[in-house]
Amino acid sequence: MADLSARCGPLALRNPFLLASGIWGESGESLAGAWAAGAGGVVTKSIGSAPRFGYANPTIETYERWGMLNAMGLPNPGIDEYPKEIEIARRAGATVIGSIFGGDADEFARLGARMASTGVVALELNLSCPHAEGFGTEVGSDPKDVEAIVRRVVESSRLPVIAKLTPNTSDPVALALAAERGGASAVSAINTVRGLAIDVRLRRPVLAHGLGGLSGAAIKPVGLACVWQIYEKVSIPVIGVGGIMTADDALEYVMAGARAVEVGTAVAFEGIAVFGRLVRELGERLDALGFSELEDAVGVAHSAPSASSG
Amino acid sequence: MADLSARCGPLALRNPFLLASGIWGESGESLAGAWAAGAGGVVTKSIGSAPRFGYANPTIETYERWGMLNAMGLPNPGIDEYPKEIEIARRAGATVIGSIFGGDADEFARLGARMASTGVVALELNLSCPHAEGFGTEVGSDPKDVEAIVRRVVESSRLPVIAKLTPNTSDPVALALAAERGGASAVSAINTVRGLAIDVRLRRPVLAHGLGGLSGAAIKPVGLACVWQIYEKVSIPVIGVGGIMTADDALEYVMAGARAVEVGTAVAFEGIAVFGRLVRELGERLDALGFSELEDAVGVAHSAPSASSG
Amino acid sequence: MRSVVPVTERVEETPTTVTLRFDYAAAAAPGQFVMIWVPGDDELPMSLSYTEGRSKGVTVKEMGSTSRNMQSIRPGTLVGIRGPYGNTFSLDPGRMLIVGGGSGAAVLAPAAEAVIARGAKVTVALGATRAPELLFRDRFRRMGARVEVSTDDGSEGYHGFVTHVADRLLGSEPFDAVWTCGPEVMMRKVVDSGSRHGVPVHCSVERHMKCALGMCDACALGPYHVCVDGPVFPAERLTPLGEFGGFHRDSSGRRVGP
Amino acid sequence: MRSVVPVTERVEETPTTVTLRFDYAAAAAPGQFVMIWVPGDDELPMSLSYTEGRSKGVTVKEMGSTSRNMQSIRPGTLVGIRGPYGNTFSLDPGRMLIVGGGSGAAVLAPAAEAVIARGAKVTVALGATRAPELLFRDRFRRMGARVEVSTDDGSEGYHGFVTHVADRLLGSEPFDAVWTCGPEVMMRKVVDSGSRHGVPVHCSVERHMKCALGMCDACALGPYHVCVDGPVFPAERLTPLGEFGGFHRDSSGRRVGP
């Protein structure tokens, strides 16, 4: 069977399927459970300086099986409490990537240093949560901020840094280039797409916070476009995120240029067993398509030939 | 039955459902057909200075019934040829809005003047096509450009100008405010969301152009978020576009702040009869929800009460 | 995915619990819960206290401001409902002991009804602080269960904890299974009695819930997610976990004391 | 929405037409077309020349570079297929006259097969520039149709246009219906003959196509969209339109001469 191991800059993963941040990410047992289910690595919930309760419910709206809107509001136990969860996951053998979010470069740097001391293999910077005011898009949509934050975290943590980018931008490439200049080892794209749902009988937004973030199959084309554009201009590896439900979805990302992928919403629709299925199906699919290694498929869609003129 | 007439700034529409630009928009007979099917008005295909053939096929990819990706490449017969199509639609009694696109404010101004002389009731500026290089997002994602283009077209055409905004931005409100400053009578939001699809067996993008624009149900949350945010900060009316398939979808937009809506992709899934159904169902729905006029529903979701504490 | 339905009926069951009925066609089974949303306020998980037919119901205990708001809902008011979620009690008929403390009876009543309909012989140990708080006492009787009452203040039945009644019953009569729902310290004691007397116990547990889809991790309980793996667990799964009757997680995911 | 399938068979039908067969399970009926994509090149509408069973087929005439590329496809090559799209010939059996010019026979052959299977009596007027270009002559014969051949150069059958043959047949024998496909000037003449002799005519027409979903307006033909309202039209719908045998639209939507 095809070799599924993924090299993503300094990261060596047993397979390309990472648990996306915010899914099964608050408890160490859950992170360990995702690893046991077959994930190639797990990204923690995004952790901030202090505990945050997040927004009131409703925090979730679903659209059949093709989409989900959420505004959790970055609930997290805070960086003082969270290391014990990471410890549980690490004891279970999991490859853990620590996700952090902050309001400015200083806060990111402090969090990065703390997170780096927990034994995670890399940091992912959530530069992109579209619905938490004062966080996320505000800092993550300006290339200058992105560069400064990444640089400070790289300095403070000395771990590989993955910059997670927002799709809510006119120019994802500019953000990725900024991350690269700042010293990021990789970028991940995308976080959720800004969205809203209204209940017409109740005459109000469905989510307590109003605005939320769209995830799931609906955003796969958006994530693919970002990865595609970034791959053409940026040298550091790209991690694809958004709407991956099948091995073919993941392969689309790989062929668009991703060296690894993250899976989130699929867990809600299928359970954590989705990781085992994805790993199995990707192996079969690569075999059927004649790839002996996942590596060989990275970015191939950028060099597709045109039909020879007869 | 509830009064469905829509007032959208200077525009008076018999109902709020406009045919979106790029759908049934190349031939006068088609525009007339959409009007006959019940549309409250029709927006033409975006017309440029010269004929454009658009991109090669494949120009379309569909996702079950929840989404569509297209990269037509703004095919259009050019402003010299197109007025005869408008004439056909006008003779059929249709309320026609003329859509134009250009590379800079000068070109927009020239096109606006020409389009204004065809008897359209308003102009819609396509500031947002995400996949035509040198057009659309490039000019439409910078508030300065948007303001300058709108101002020049308002001056050159003396018709109500609707600025059609891109969702591919970190800040839709800034774009809408720019349009307002430039003198726009309304903004419409949204155009398609940048997207891509890859065929893993063929190892290449599905669309000949590569990148395309996502439309249909998948982008309704994105359009709603834009309209919601714009309505909170901008005084000129907003026209909602994106993923409207049912009367309830339209009502979501109205409650988010839209005074009219545009319908595009639904025509591909249901045919032009969708307009008759939407009009009928919206009337029934407003009656059931206790609105005697559509007007009364505009923006109501912004003032939803919180539950009285018991 | 979410239905918005009017509340059709409001019943004050006890001084601190109110049942709300509403039409909701989705199939449900005893043990399952819905996410119920009072527009303008929070959305909360509530077990279905009526699972059969179109007219479902939840029975709400006054806790904080949201449950208080929910209790004050009048018929005709619209609420948001999604679900039902979670697993169910397995309804193998036999000699059942049902141990309910406080609002725990809400989820146990439809389960008792269903298992009696399949021929089970049901004894209910029903506890409350005081007599007027005995939830669904008459409903349990009407369905043909034997009801053994206890109150903390002795105002009706046994004067003391329902766990004592349960322990005594388990020691003196043969049972095939025990179901319990109530505070975790209480359920822990019932589990201890069950294991001492060799009778398997199932507990319906609560954790903070947000998505109810097994995704957000809010309801993590050891390796489980209460929203999809529960809320009903066999005791053997719970006792190894420090968290059962020990810490739980607050809305930030922080571990907080029992 | 799009299938990617290998071409299973390639048949050189005439010096300028090639049939490509491929497995495509979707149900199809005679008259319908697919959008077929040669990866790396354009995607084109092509009528199905084989509609029954899994193994479908298209028959491609050499026109420009894309059709040339399509013709050169070898078995095993992957192509993209979506559809089938459009309407179908109505297969009421009767005395049918089928008039095919050039590659028009591609769509008429499966229609003839299907209507013969329902008991129709079919005469085919088949025209080409010269004998080797007579597409599906043997196929029509094998299915039991009477075939009247014409060639522009007289190398086989009637020396002259197929429209003359059709007109003669319509004047001398009773027919219940006429189907035709070919260049629009040709079809216009067939429509004239039909109306002169009081026989209803159906035409399969072509327009530039992009979406094939009745949305982009590329294939607008008067009030119709060929991709969803056609490609088969009763002549009465076409004759009032200046566009039939008159202008069509190029890929920009511009009206261009016939």
Ligand SMILES: Cc1cc2nc3c(=O)[nH]c(=O)nc-3n(C[C@H](O)[C@H](O)[C@H](O)COP(=O)(O)OP(=O)(O)OC[C@H]3O[C@@H](n4cnc5c(N)ncnc54)[C@H](O)[C@@H]3O)c2cc1C
């Ligand atoms: C599966 C399940 C079934 C339940 N069934 C019932 C029932 O049938 N009847 C009943 O009265 N209650 C039930 N509850 C408890 C109910 O959901 C609330 O916890 C309780 O009503 C407190 O509400 P409050 O917000 O008014 O109190 P608050 O004063 O705001 O909080 C009191 C406690 O409730 C908890 N709480 C608040 N929000 C949630 C939430 N989203 N999920 C879980 N706990 C929360 C808090 O953590 C706190 O410990 C159930 C809970 C779960 C998880």
Ligand SMILES: Cc1cc2nc3c(=O)[nH]c(=O)nc-3n(C[C@H](O)[C@H](O)[C@H](O)COP(=O)(O)OP(=O)(O)OC[C@H]3O[C@@H](n4cnc5c(N)ncnc54)[C@H](O)[C@@H]3O)c2cc1C
């Ligand atoms: C419903 C329908 C059924 C058809 N069935 C067949 C068939 O069975 N066999 C067959 O050989 N041809 C068929 N055609 C015609 C075919 O689609 C092409 O028009 C033809 O092959 C020219 O291809 P080209 O690009 O090689 O030529 P070019 O030299 O590029 O163009 C020649 C002509 O083809 C037209 N053309 C190019 N692209 C398209 C397009 N996307 N849609 C329509 N016309 C286009 C151009 O407008 C031009 O007039 C059909 C067309 C339609 C609309």
Ligand SMILES: Cc1cc2nc3c(=O)[nH]c(=O)nc-3n(C[C@H](O)[C@H](O)[C@H](O)COP(=O)(O)O)c2cc1C
């Ligand atoms: C419920 C939920 C919570 C999320 N929380 C976070 C988070 O804390 N940090 C983060 O970077 N992304 C978060 N995300 C975004 C996901 O990691 C992912 O980028 C996005 O959902 C797209 O992937 P998907 O379509 O596979 O879910 C969250 C997504 C969901 C659905």
Ligand SMILES: Cc1cc2nc3c(=O)[nH]c(=O)nc-3n(C[C@H](O)[C@H](O)[C@H](O)COP(=O)(O)O)c2cc1C
């Ligand atoms: C095939 C197609 C062509 C389009 N062409 C244009 C165009 O020329 N000008 C424009 O402003 N928008 C164009 N759009 C965008 C639509 O007008 C609309 O903004 C978008 O599709 C979202 O609405 P919908 O989900 O209802 O389709 C096009 C959309 C599609 C699907």
Ligand code: FES
């Ligand atoms: S409530 Fe989100 S995982 Fe259970």
Ligand code: FES
């Ligand atoms: S091909 Fe697009 S409308 Fe017919």
